[in-house]
Amino acid sequence: xxxxxxxxxxxxxxxxxxxxxxxxxxxxxxxxxxxxxxxxxxxxxxxxxxxxxxxxxxxxxxxxxxxxxxxxxxxxxxxxxxxxxxxxxxxxxxxxxxxxxxxxxxxxxxxxxxxxxxxxxxxxxxxxxxxxxxxxxxxxxxxxx
Numbered sequence: 001x002x003x004x005x006x007x008x009x010x011x012x013x014x015x016x017x018x019x020x021x022x023x024x025x026x027x028x029x030x031x032x033x034x035x036x037x038x039x040x041x042x043x044x045x046x047x048x049x050x051x052x053x054x055x056x057x058x059x060x061x062x063x064x065x066x067x068x069x070x071x072x073x074x075x076x077x078x079x080x081x082x083x084x085x086x087x088x089x090x091x092x093x094x095x096x097x098x099x100x101x102x103x104x105x106x107x108x109x110x111x112x113x114x115x116x117x118x119x120x121x122x123x124x125x126x127x128x129x130x131x132x133x134x135x136x137x138x139x140x141x142x143x144x145x
Contacts, residue, residue, distance in 0.1 A: 019077060023127065026073050026118060033066055034112040050108040053098045060104075064095040070117050079124050087117045 035045035049067070052059035071087045079087075094113035098104040122128070 030114040030118040033114040053108045060099045067091045090116045
């Protein structure tokens, strides 16, 4: 019975979503939590983490729960325990200091734990966070008019 159950789960894992899908989900959650909105005048991006932090108690707990999804996905991608521990530390610092009234809300604007965790995942997988650093091809000078 265990062998049959294991075979079913292996088949689901093989046919299921891949690493690219997981990275898309992680990137979406990280961007939503840390840089979803642009604050006019400050020219600074904030996310739901800072907005939820305005609600005492419940907001920080909900923010930590959403951030833990990134950690769960990272574990599914096979990150080592010490990197998972770093990610948990980022979320713990964000949650602990974010729980302090007003000062925690200001801290949430500047300390983006989800973006830090996303960077840890990118570094581990060797995937670039942005486009390629070098562009293949040749450069052609366009004559001035």
